[in-house]
Amino acid sequence: MLRSMTRGIFSKIAKNRRFSTEPQIIETEKVQQEVLEAISKEVSSSSRLFAIVYVNGRQWKVSDGDLISLEGNLPLNVGDEIKLEKVLMVGGTNFSIFGRPFLDSNSVEVDAVVVEKNTTNPELKYVHLNHNQTKIVNWKSDEATVLRIKSVIAKNI
Amino acid sequence: MRLSSILSLRRIVNSGFHPFQVIPKPDMWRKREQLQQFTAWQYASERTTVKGAYRKQDKLFHYLNMQREDEKLTEKYHAEQRVSTALAEHDMEYSKFKSILSKSHILLDNIVLAQLAIYEPRSFKSLVSFAKELARQEGMSVIPDDAEFSYDVHVDNSILRDPLPRAVEYPRGAAENHTNKPRKLRPDEF
Numbered sequence: 001m002l003r004s005m006t007r008g009i010f011s012k013i014a015k016n017r018r019f020s021t022e023p024q025i026i027e028t029e030k031v032q033q034e035v036l037e038a039i040s041k042e043v044s045s046s047s048r049l050f051a052i053v054y055v056n057g058r059q060w061k062v063s064d065g066d067l068i069s070l071e072g073n074l075p076l077n078v079g080d081e082i083k084l085e086k087v088l089m090v091g092g093t094n095f096s097i098f099g100r101p102f103l104d105s106n107s108v109e110v111d112a113v114v115v116e117k118n119t120t121n122p123e124l125k126y127v128h129l130n131h132n133q134t135k136i137v138n139w140k141s142d143e144a145t146v147l148r149i150k151s152v153i154a155k156n157i
Numbered sequence: 158m159r160l161s162s163i164l165s166l167r168r169i170v171n172s173g174f175h176p177f178q179v180i181p182k183p184d185m186w187r188k189r190e191q192l193q194q195f196t197a198w199q200y201a202s203e204r205t206t207v208k209g210a211y212r213k214q215d216k217l218f219h220y221l222n223m224q225r226e227d228e229k230l231t232e233k234y235h236a237e238q239r240v241s242t243a244l245a246e247h248d249m250e251y252s253k254f255k256s257i258l259s260k261s262h263i264l265l266d267n268i269v270l271a272q273l274a275i276y277e278p279r280s281f282k283s284l285v286s287f288a289k290e291l292a293r294q295e296g297m298s299v300i301p302d303d304a305e306f307s308y309d310v311h312v313d314n315s316i317l318r319d320p321l322p323r324a325v326e327y328p329r330g331a332a333e334n335h336t337n338k339p340r341k342l343r344p345d346e347f
Binding site: 032091096101126135137140 | 263264273277
């Protein structure tokens, strides 16, 4: 009696259950289209974006109004406006797009202004030769170029 | 800020000199003032005695030098630690993650990946689930995401390519000494 009852229960479960082995058709292109549309909607609503840019041998995660200090005296003057074109990724609150390796420079614009050219805080190069009465104290400081990120804009995605 | 010279004040803790009397030996005063810049906040004989202060200053200078020399590698090392810890949170291995990223030509470096993991956790998670899916398709053993929180990833491994060649780094500088100029060309060599 008990056995027959349990058998009945199990057979019911087996009938209701959908196995994962059943083939499912996933339309990847359709999904991609939907995702892209959603992203372009998201972008057009002018929310704040961040981008990862490659400048001067280094990658930076930047957003509107950020200051980045680049190494060295670059051939730029204070007040120059430049466009950072090597964009590795863009992201917002609800999406992120990764370039392979770079995103199209027409679809993402990262504008920056040269704010300041100055020197870095001095660092010490110290050589102490034991038993030679020799101490070499050399305060090193490098030149730096400071950029302010004006805007990170994505379009035509 | 060096206010003491501007205000004609010499208020240095345990200074050997009276604060408002004539300085006995100007050169020695200047030297000790310079020394005190580094050792005024040290402890015991490193502050109160000149010999101890010099010993401490020597150590401090060595530490500053080490710091400057190690800075770049330290930054990279910390970034790698941060990325691998963040990956552990998502049950992913560092080596698998990096190999998939390099095969799919996503060239984000560890420094930026660590910043993503900290400040943009959702972007980082999407990247990790992308890498996981591809790693699974490549036949690596991967722990799948919790079904409740996982993203559905639509990729296949046809997007994977050969990893781009790595830039050659010379951490110890040039092998040869290039300070000596090569000799001038002889007329017949032009």
